[in-house]
Amino acid sequence: MRKGKRIVVKVGTSTLTDGGRRLSPPRMVDLARQIALVRSKGVDIILVSSGAIAAGREVLNYPELPRFIPKKQMLAAVGQPRLMAMYTEYFAIYGQRVAQVLLTRADLMDRKRYLNARDTFEALLLQGILPIVNENDTVATEEIRFGDNDTLSAQVAALVEADDLILLTDQAGLYEADPRVVPGARLIREVPAEEIPDTLWEAAGGSRSGLGTGGMLTKLRAADLARRSGTTVWIAQGNEEDIIIRIVNNEKLGTRFAPMISHLEGRKRYLLAGHQVQAGVWIDKGAARALSRGGSLLPVGIIRVEGEFERGDTIRILNEQGKLIALGLTYYSSSEVQRFAGKHSDQIESILGYTFGEEVVHHNHMVFMRNGEHESA
Known part of the structure; x- marks a missing residue:
């Protein structure tokens, strides 16, 4: 069983592309560097990564496709091997081995499959292997989809009883209003261990990058879900220097959501x-x-x-x-x-x-x- 601290890091497409159209090797190498450094301190990390669809578009040279789920599933099927090949190469620079874990919501709803998934994570972490998680888009129908990797990361955090969930995005955190619409909107540093007020739900907006499928609203929902199982949640800017290392070192960055219960109570x-x-x-x-x-x-x-x-x-x-x-x-x-x-x-x-x-x-x-x-x- 686990001994040290455990963290789930979720990285969105906009972070992996560094705001551009293609997956950014320098950004991904830096992500690997940070995670390798944190893991060297005895911290378990699970990486939940978006980017498969963006990688699929890149592999196929950005084809014009209708916007419906089977086409997205096709892009994910093409892009997932490319994404994992890049992660395997970049983490190897720092001597880190990786494993691919594809999940659907049905995997965590069924108690037997839930237990199997948890045991797989435990076995990988025990062997010093970094699990890289994504939704199994090629087989997931609407009935068994998480719908976004923010929700998936919250479910994984609950599954492995993570101490922290770090949601990396293209914003500095949760604002009292959309800063792209309301200049000078205040960044909310701390959300206490109580129900999230309606004003914050109203302030959460959607993604405008066109690359991801998430947005601040999905991150707020994920944060609310994870903290109800005993996990501390952070929403922070993915391209800020050493963001993962600094959060692990308890630097006050982004928006922190205090857990509402302990892991024991959640269990x-x-x-x-x-x-x-x-x-x-x-x-x-x-x-x-x-x-x-x-x-x-x-x-x-x-x-x-x-x-x-x-x-x-x-x-x-x-x-x-x-x-x-x-x-x-x-x-x-x-x-x-x-x-x-x-x-x-x-x-x-x-x-x-x-x-x-x-x-x-x-x-x-x-x-x-x-x-x-x-x-x-």
Whole structure:
């Protein structure tokens, strides 16, 4: 599991092109330099990157195409390999390995796929590999689209429990009015941990570059979403010198949105949303004692499986008397747990032929219950 600070950086098309028509190698190299420096300090970073459609237009020499989704999907399909090739080359300058992660909203709505996605991120970060995330435009229909990478970055921040989400754009932050329309409009430095006022929603405008699909309104929505899961959000200008490094060093730049809850509270809300699930496991006294001391639920302590559940479900954890002591996100299905219940963790792979880890439920993904109510994990 994670040890240090974790940050999601979202970079928009206007930043990658440096305000021009083509992807800007100098801007992308500088982005790689900043991220490599921050990662060298022990900070986990996930990069959510726009730019695939812009790259596709560049590869195809800017064809005149009708404005409807299949054409955008075609441009993204052409541009995504080009975008990743550039990132691979530029991050290699600083000794950084990268991986492509393509997601749709459906991947994070389904609990099993949510868990799979989270485990993939954890595995990449553990190996020192930088995940570069984009929406899977070539397969995403309207029903499963995030719609913009700002929203995607907020969902990823919640998925990996990021401490900070940095949204890089072509403006210095959130203004009280559109500074391109109202000269002298004031830059808002801090949005406190409370509901965003209507005046700020009204002040948020759309993108005018013609390159991206976002805008300040989508960034404000993303900020509101991420801070409700415990993440601090920054909206800042992408081409400002050393912007990522300076934000990580707590310099007051752009607009900062304070989180509304802690990561622990966000985790508890997610788990409690699955409380209607009646399936679960019964555990022995030793396992119950281990959980109370901060341990995870291991196969050896399970004495009975009750009902049916799938990997990624919230399950009930009961003691030998049948009392509910915790809820948790399970790494294994009921049929799998049935096969290795009471065994040692190092036997899971030999029994199943594969393994998702030594824990059935990790302590970090558990909510303890007391008299029917939840308490801190």
